[in-house]
Amino acid sequence: MLDCTPKERKERSSGGIINPAKTCQPIGAMYAALGIHSCLPHSHGSQGCCSFHRMHLSRHFREPAMASTSSFTEGASVFGGGANLKTAIKNVFSIYNPEVMAIHTTCLTETIGDDIPSIIKSAEIPEGKLVIHANTPSYQGSHITGFSNMTKGMVSYLAEAALTVKKEQVNIIPGFVNPGDMREIKRIVKAMGITFIMFPDTSGVLDSPLTGKFSMYPNGGATVDQIKDSGNSKLTLAFGRFAASDAAELLAKKCQVPATVLKTPIGIKATDAMLMALRRAFSQEIPAELEEERGQLVDIMTDTHFHFHGKQVAIFGDPDIVTGLTEFVLSLGMKPVHILTGTPGGAIGSGMGSFEEDITDMVSTAGIKANVKAGGDLFTFHQWIKNEPVDLIIGNTYGKYIARAEDIPLVRVGFPVLDRSVHSYLPIVGYRGAMRLLESISGALLDRADRDAADEDFELVM
Amino acid sequence: MAVTEKELQEILEQYPSKVQKNRKKHILIKDAEQMPQVIEANTRTIPGIITNRGCAYAGCKGVVLGPLKDMVHITHGPIGCAYYTWATRRNKAKSEEPAQNFINYSFSTDMQESDIVFGGEKKLAKVIDEVVDIFHPKAITISATCPVGLIGDDLGAVSRAAEARHGIPVLAFSCEGYKGVSQSAGHHIANNILMDRVIGASDLEEAAGKYPINILGEYNIGGDSWEIERILKEIGYTIISVMTGDGSYEELRNAHVAELNLVQCHRSINYIAEMLETKYGTPWLKVNFIGVNGTAESLRNMAVYFSDPALIEKTEAVISRELARIEPLMEQYKKICEGKTAFCFVGGSRGHHYQGLFAELGIETVLAGYEFAHRDDYEGRQVIPTIKPDADTKNIPDLHVSADERRFRLKLSPEKMEELKQKIPLSYYAGMNIEMKDGSIIADDLNHFETEEFIKILKPDIFASGIKDKYVVQKMGIPAKQLHSYDYSGPYAGFTGAVNFARDVSMGFASPTWNYIVPPWQDEPLLTGTVNEEGVG
Numbered sequence: 001m002l003d004c005t006p007k008e009r010k011e012r013s014s015g016g017i018i019n020p021a022k023t024c025q026p027i028g029a030m031y032a033a034l035g036i037h038s039c040l041p042h043s044h045g046s047q048g049c050c051s052f053h054r055m056h057l058s059r060h061f062r063e064p065a066m067a068s069t070s071s072f073t074e075g076a077s078v079f080g081g082g083a084n085l086k087t088a089i090k091n092v093f094s095i096y097n098p099e100v101m102a103i104h105t106t107c108l109t110e111t112i113g114d115d116i117p118s119i120i121k122s123a124e125i126p127e128g129k130l131v132i133h134a135n136t137p138s139y140q141g142s143h144i145t146g147f148s149n150m151t152k153g154m155v156s157y158l159a160e161a162a163l164t165v166k167k168e169q170v171n172i173i174p175g176f177v178n179p180g181d182m183r184e185i186k187r188i189v190k191a192m193g194i195t196f197i198m199f200p201d202t203s204g205v206l207d208s209p210l211t212g213k214f215s216m217y218p219n220g221g222a223t224v225d226q227i228k229d230s231g232n233s234k235l236t237l238a239f240g241r242f243a244a245s246d247a248a249e250l251l252a253k254k255c256q257v258p259a260t261v262l263k264t265p266i267g268i269k270a271t272d273a274m275l276m277a278l279r280r281a282f283s284q285e286i287p288a289e290l291e292e293e294r295g296q297l298v299d300i301m302t303d304t305h306f307h308f309h310g311k312q313v314a315i316f317g318d319p320d321i322v323t324g325l326t327e328f329v330l331s332l333g334m335k336p337v338h339i340l341t342g343t344p345g346g347a348i349g350s351g352m353g354s355f356e357e358d359i360t361d362m363v364s365t366a367g368i369k370a371n372v373k374a375g376g377d378l379f380t381f382h383q384w385i386k387n388e389p390v391d392l393i394i395g396n397t398y399g400k401y402i403a404r405a406e407d408i409p410l411v412r413v414g415f416p417v418l419d420r421s422v423h424s425y426l427p428i429v430g431y432r433g434a435m436r437l438l439e440s441i442s443g444a445l446l447d448r449a450d451r452d453a454a455d456e457d458f459e460l461v462m
Numbered sequence: 463m464a465v466t467e468k469e470l471q472e473i474l475e476q477y478p479s480k481v482q483k484n485r486k487k488h489i490l491i492k493d494a495e496q497m498p499q500v501i502e503a504n505t506r507t508i509p510g511i512i513t514n515r516g517c518a519y520a521g522c523k524g525v526v527l528g529p530l531k532d533m534v535h536i537t538h539g540p541i542g543c544a545y546y547t548w549a550t551r552r553n554k555a556k557s558e559e560p561a562q563n564f565i566n567y568s569f570s571t572d573m574q575e576s577d578i579v580f581g582g583e584k585k586l587a588k589v590i591d592e593v594v595d596i597f598h599p600k601a602i603t604i605s606a607t608c609p610v611g612l613i614g615d616d617l618g619a620v621s622r623a624a625e626a627r628h629g630i631p632v633l634a635f636s637c638e639g640y641k642g643v644s645q646s647a648g649h650h651i652a653n654n655i656l657m658d659r660v661i662g663a664s665d666l667e668e669a670a671g672k673y674p675i676n677i678l679g680e681y682n683i684g685g686d687s688w689e690i691e692r693i694l695k696e697i698g699y700t701i702i703s704v705m706t707g708d709g710s711y712e713e714l715r716n717a718h719v720a721e722l723n724l725v726q727c728h729r730s731i732n733y734i735a736e737m738l739e740t741k742y743g744t745p746w747l748k749v750n751f752i753g754v755n756g757t758a759e760s761l762r763n764m765a766v767y768f769s770d771p772a773l774i775e776k777t778e779a780v781i782s783r784e785l786a787r788i789e790p791l792m793e794q795y796k797k798i799c800e801g802k803t804a805f806c807f808v809g810g811s812r813g814h815h816y817q818g819l820f821a822e823l824g825i826e827t828v829l830a831g832y833e834f835a836h837r838d839d840y841e842g843r844q845v846i847p848t849i850k851p852d853a854d855t856k857n858i859p860d861l862h863v864s865a866d867e868r869r870f871r872l873k874l875s876p877e878k879m880e881e882l883k884q885k886i887p888l889s890y891y892a893g894m895n896i897e898m899k900d901g902s903i904i905a906d907d908l909n910h911f912e913t914e915e916f917i918k919i920l921k922p923d924i925f926a927s928g929i930k931d932k933y934v935v936q937k938m939g940i941p942a943k944q945l946h947s948y949d950y951s952g953p954y955a956g957f958t959g960a961v962n963f964a965r966d967v968s969m970g971f972a973s974p975t976w977n978y979i980v981p982p983w984q985d986e987p988l989l990t991g992t993v994n995e996e997g998v999g
Contacts, residue, residue, distance in 0.1 A: 003560035004567065004597050016589035017541060017572040024542030046608055046639040047507055048517025052546035055929050059550075064934040066910070071507035071515075073854045077612060077640040088510030094478050095911050096512065107540045108608035108640060111578055138540035139573045139609070212939040212979045214914070342541075379567075398548075401566050 001405040005379060007386040018379035019398070021316050022342025024138035025146030026104050027053040028176060028243075030067050032150035033102035035182075035200020037221030040098040044085055044114065045106030046072040049138075060416040061179075061206040061424050066216055068092050068101075072108060081109055082119045089123040089131060098217060100224060103133040104150060110137035130224060132157035142343040143415075144242045144318050147176045151247035154199060154227050161231040161255035169195040170278065171230045171257065173247050175240030175264055175320050176415065177429065179203040179220075184427035185239070185265070185274075191289055192275070194282050197226045197233060207425050231255030235281045237274070239429075240264045240320030242343060242355075264320045265429045266437070267328025268297055293431040300438055305333060307442040307462075312388075314338035316381050316395040317414035319345075319355045319374065325394055325413065326359055328434065330366050332441075334392075337370045338384040339363070344375035378402065392444060409444040413437070464828070464901030465491060465919055473915045481508055488906040492898045498845070499895065503906045504836040506643045506854045512910035514807075514930055515833050519543055521648020522637035523605035525730060526656070529553035529681050529706040530714070532562045534599040536569045538586050538617065539607025543639070544570030552947055553681045554688070555708040562600065569593060573609065582615050590624045590632060601631040601660075601711045611638040631711075633659050644834030644907075646729065646810065647858045653733035654861040656705075656714065661734070662742070662866070664715035671700030673768055676720045678735055678746065679727030679811070682707025684952015689959050690751045693784070697761065697776050705731055718742050718866075721873050722767055724749045724760075728891045729810030729835050733861075739889060741863045743872045745879065748887040751955045752812070753819035754788065763886040784957040792822070795964035798971050800824035802923035805916070807908050807931075808945045810835040814894035816926060816945055819954075823964055828920050830898060831905035840904065842893035910934070924970060939979050941970035 026043055030053050033041035043050035050069035057065035068091075070076075070084040085103070092101055103116060116133045125131055134153030136146040151173060172189065174182050182203045189196045204220020230236070230251060236259045238248035248259035260277050263270040271294075275286055312335045315325050319341040326336050345355045355374040363370045371384045382402045385393070393399050394411045397418045403410035417423045427433035446462055453459070470491060474482045487502035507513045516524075519537075524547040527535055537544035548568035557563035571589050573582050590602060602624070604617055617634035624632040633655050641647045675694070680687045687707040694701060702720045703713040717738070723746040725735050735746040747767060749760035758781050765777040802825045806813050810832050817827040837845050874882065882888050895904055903916060913931060917938065925935040925942045932942040943949060943966065951966050953959040 002566055004562070004564060006596065010592075010596060012592055014588035014592045015572060015574070015585055016536075016592060017544070017568075017570045019548070019568050020541050020545050020570065020572070022541060023545040024540050026542070042510070046517050047513060047515050048520050048639040049542065051514070051516040051930065052520075052542065055550070056546060058929050058933060062933060064937065065930075066512065068510045068512050069507075070509045071511075071513065072608075072640045073506050073643060074638075074640050074857060075853065077608070077638075084509045087508070091478060091481060091508060091510035095476070095481070095510070106608065107542075107573075107578075108612070111609040111612045137575070138542050139575050139578050142541070208937070210937055210939070210979060212937075214934050214937040 002382060002401050005382050005386070005405070007383065009383045009387065017377045019377050019382075020342050021340060021376060021378050021381065021398070022142035022144075023056070024107075025136035025141060025143060025149065026106055026138065027056060028143035028146030028148070029102075029104035029134055029136045029150035030054070030065070031057060031176065031202065032147045032154075032200045033104070034065065034205050035202040035221055036100055036102060036154065036227070037223045038099035038217040039102050039221065040092055040096055040100075041067040042088060042092065042101050042103045043067055043069040043106060044081060044103050044116065045070060045108045046077070049106045056416060057206070059418045062421060063206045063208065064214070065206070068096070077108060077112060080112060081114050085114070085116070085119045086123045089125060093126050093129055096216065098129075100130045100132060102150065102153070103131065104136040104146065106136070107138040110135065110139070130157070144176055144320070144343050147243050148246045151200060151244065152250050155230070155247050155250045155254060158224060158227040159231040159251055159255050160228050161257075163232045166234040166257070167195070167232045168282065169197060169233045170281065171233045171236040171248075171251065172196050172198040173236060173238045173244040174198060174201070175238070175243035176318060177239075177264065177321075178424040178427070179205070179207040180425045180427045181429045181433065184430045184433055188275070188290065188430050189278065191287050192278050192282070192284050193287070194278055194284055197230045198222060199227050199230065231257065233257050235260060237262060237277060239274075242319045244320075263327065264324040266321065266324025267434050268294070268301070268331055268431070269327055270324055271430050271434065290431070297431045297434050300435060301332060304438065304442050307445055309333035310335060311391040311445065312337050313392045313394060314381065314385055314390045316340045316378065316399065319343045321414045323355070323358060326362055328437065329394075330362060332438075335368050336363060337368065337388060337390060338381060339370055340373045340376040340381045342375065342377060392441065394441075409448045411440045411444050465903055465916070467491065469919055473912065481511070484508060485912070490895070490904040492895065492900055492902045492904055494900050498841060501837060501840045501895070501904060501906055503832070503840060504643065504646060504834065504855060505852060507907060513907055514909070514928060515644045515907060517639035517645065518637045518641040518648035518651065519605060519607050519639045520547065521645030521730070522635050522652040523547055523603075523648070524551060525645060525681065526649055526652035526706055527603050527605065527635070529555060530709050530711060531555040531557055531565045532559070532599065532710045532712065533601045533603055534564050534567075534569055534593050534597055535603045535605065536571065536586075536589060536593065537605050537607060538571045538573070538582060538610050538615065540573045540609070541570050543607045544568045551681070552683050552950070552952070553707050554685050555682070564597070564599065578609055578613055581613060582610065583620050586615070586617070586620050587624060590620070591627070594628045594630070599630065601633065604632065604634045606634075606636050606638050608639045611636065611640075631659060642858050643854050646834040646836065647855065649730040650733055650858050653731065654859060657734050657737045657863065658861055660711065660714045661738070662715070662718035662869070666716045666719050667869075669700055669702060669719045669721075672698060673773065674700045674702050674720045675764075676702050676717050676723045677704045678723050678725045679731030680704055680707050681727075683946070684948045684954065686751070686953045686955035686959060689953040689956035693757070693761070693780060693956055697780050698773060699764075705734065718869060720744055722747060722764070724764070725891070726751060727811040729839050732891070737861065737863045741866050741870065743865070743870050745873060745889050748891045750815050750818065752815040752959070753822055754785070754792070754957060754960045755822060756815065756818045757956055757960070758785070766886050767882060767888070788957050788961050791961045792964055795968040796824055798968040799964070802826075802971070803828045803920065805920070805922045805925045805927065806830040806945070807905070807927045809833050810839060812945045814839070814897070817897065819960060819963055822960070823967065825924065825967075826899065827902065828922060829903040829905060829916055830894060831908050833907060835906070838891065838893060840893050840895050840906070842896065843891050924967065939976060943967060943970055
């Protein structure tokens with residue numbers, strides 16, 4: 001497995017990527033757009049992109065992922081795609097009848113410079129229907145950038161500050177997380193007794209039930225009215241600097257809704273921070289139910305600390321998720337020694353902070369010297385592991401090749417997970433999500449200990 | 463069960479008029495009395511229609527080149543294209559030289575904004591240098607993506623310079639996603655360069671074994687090719703190369719020494735099949751290793767071609783032994799499948815090939831079609847002279863080859879050739895339509911709307927297609943079988959494959975989960991008990 005990857009590391013300065021730890025913008029935009037109720041994402045480009053992105057979402061969620069495309073031909077690529085897009089808009093509304101079409105672009109349409117707003121203006125849009133858009137050039141940032149850009153698109157097209165006094169409600173921008181995570185965040189905010197608007201919200205869309213009837217626009221998704229009303233909220237909580245902060249900041253600028261940017265609430269510390277932010281802003285006490293969950297989590301962490309304390313771990317994936325995971329494993333006494341994201345730091349739409357600085361701060365505070373890289377690839381990640389082996393890898397499905405090559409257990413977290421099921425229904429955020437992560441981590445390590453133990457060392461109780 | 467012209471018209475009338483006019487030509491109701499029925503195919507996709515199609519890059523790099531395991535395939539573009547063709551198609555490969563097997567890798571120039579603005583040639587050249595320095599591959603391919611053609615990067619110049627620097631072939635493929643109208647353009651582009659630069663490039667003049675053959679258009683999805691090779695080797699064939707499942711650069715270079723080329727996927731590889739015949743005089747035979755009957759018939763046709771009594775005898779021996787082995791296994795599954803109906807909508811060849819296997823299980827195909835096949839795949843190769851290239855496809859270059867002065871050799875006398883053509887599909891493919899039952903639907907570039915509408919009318923028991931529509935159809939309570947990825951199972955080809963397929967399809971029907979779709983409370987009133995005349999309990 002991966003026998004061509006040498007242990008010896010050579011300087012690679014070409015900027016090329018071998019085994020990416022990111023993909024391109026439009027899939028993130030498509031995912032975000034599916035988080036609007038009765039919305040059909042539309043890919044303005046040649047149709048290969050749209051098929052790839054739908055396929056990938058379907059493989060991760062095991063769900064339909066609907067989207068239309070402008071289906072460029074060579075002619076349109078040279079002379080502009082205005083006619084294709086106008087035809088597409090007409091066809092989509094008359095055949096598929098969504099409430100909203102959310103258009104994103106590809107490297108093709110960005111390179112030729114199609115002016116989407118003016119094409120939309122001259123298109124036939126039925127009364128009461130909406131078309132929004134986001135520019136999502138694949139040659140900038142990653143899929144996380146695309147998610148951020150489409151979420152920004154929602155704010156710039158829809159959010160309105162209609163009231164002089166803000167409502168006692170919070171906007172939640174959950175970032176690029178699974179529907180199960182969005183459900184969990186909503187449950188926590190509900191438990192706090194706080195009114196909220198979450199957008200985008202793919203719960204109910206990409207985890208919809210099997211009822212015997214296919215619904216092109218399932219029950220889930222933030223409604224257009226909710227997103228409009230987000231301009232009237234008292235506060236926006238944005239989870240994840242890379243995926244969520246830009247939209248929150250735009251909402252602050254456009255509608256004067258103050259933004260608080262927090263880490264994706266993975267693990268005890270980040271979940272505490274989320275609850276404290278809500279408590280402070282809305283003067284709501286933390287309900288006993290959540291305090292009990294927190295205590296249960298601490299109980300488990302304490303009971304099982306010897307399963308993972310001091311274990312070396314390598315983490316890769318999307319920057320907001322990796323940041324949360326790093327903080328969590330540190331709180332367990334683990335040693336994250338290789339930490340990598342494919343998303344470049346500082347790309348447009350990826351927030352202001354630096355992934356590398358953040359992570360290096362966290363690990364060095366814990367007295368750990370780690371390899372940390374933004375904009376890296378899994379070839380580099382694998383070489384790090386070859387040179388400094390670890391006890392565990394945490395990352396998406398692509399980590400399975402390295403895990404097998406180096407015989408290291410893998411805990412699948414993040415996007416995409418293509419080779420296991422159920423993951424998108426269950427959260428990794430909040431105290432409950434942390435419990436689930438803990439179960440996975442200690443399960444992986446103990447399965448491995450069982451596998452490796454000599455017969456005489458094989459334990460019943462661990 | 464069939465769709466009437468009136469029902470079809472009702473479906474189409476829901477479209478805007480322009481769309482209606484277009485789609486009408488892409489859908490046929492099979493009627494043997496109306497033969498030849500002309501279908502429109504390989505034309506541009508209607509924007510916004512929700513097609514299943516992909517692009518030329520997918521057809522070139524994803525389908526044809528990707529399986530070649532000992533070449534490094536570099537995608538010149540932003541990251542997505544390389545990422546989505548990384549291990550997603552299940553073209554299996556194993557290697558005697560693990561350090562030269564790149565099948566689990568993805569290489570990209572990861573173009574950034576500055577590369578779009580200032581051009582990506584320098585970066586591409588550096589990436590090639592780096593790849594050679596780290597991996598020492600025998601050969602490299604470069605595949606272009608959408609923006610490459612637009613910004614004018616000259617892949618030919620970069621690859622020629624890299625060849626001079628490193629002394630290995632560096633092949634450039636101008637398979638920008640917007641070329642043509644589907645994956646099909648990519649097949650053609652890949653065929654041209656492989657023929658021009660790789661096939662016949664070795665010094666080998668004669669095959670080292672008896673009955674040397676190439677298997678063309680077989681990508682070893684889920685191990686299909688290995689099952690086919692198992693059977694062929696046992697009969698005594700020498701397999702020179704497989705294009706391109708578990709294929710290698712080294713093997714492909716020897717393809718000119720074969721005595722016969724087998725064509726499994728006509729759409730993706732017929733260009734090379736034709737060119738091999740022109741250049742080296744090697745005829746091709748349309749085979750179908752999907753289904754028990756298809757496999758047996760293909761083996762018998764091959765034996766007829768070589769006309770060697772010992773080969774014919776061995777062929778029959780292997781067929782009867784295999785049949786004896788698998789028939790009892792197939793029997794148990796037939797009991798589950800008998801009397802059911804299927805949709806069979808796949809890329810450019812399986813829409814046809816799997817109908818025979820379905821029929822062997824007692825399943826009737828009531829709708830079939832292709833994403834991106836051409837008219838010859840529907841109607842047969844005799845229509846090729848009547849196909850007019852349109853504006854979207856005529857910029858896909860044709861490679862013109864001529865007879866190789868040194869190596870061209872007629873493998874059969876013209877008389878023998880003519881005689882065989884009467885018996886076996888030699889250098890000919892009759893297409894899908896002819897085998898379909900009257901009243902069944904033939905749909906080209908089927909879209910989401912039509913999928914739903916045809917399901918409402920035909921109520922198939924199983925929907926065989928791809929990942930994008932699998933879950934759509936399952937939500938309706940209908941089993942869906944992926945015929946691209948085989949739902950991560952396989953092989954489905956050959957004799958063993960037929961059993962695997964029968965098992966998997968039966969599982970789809972027999973799974974108890976379908977019984978739980980309706981919750982019990984929907985079948986039972988909330989309040990039970992007797993109600994008297996006045997309505998007071």
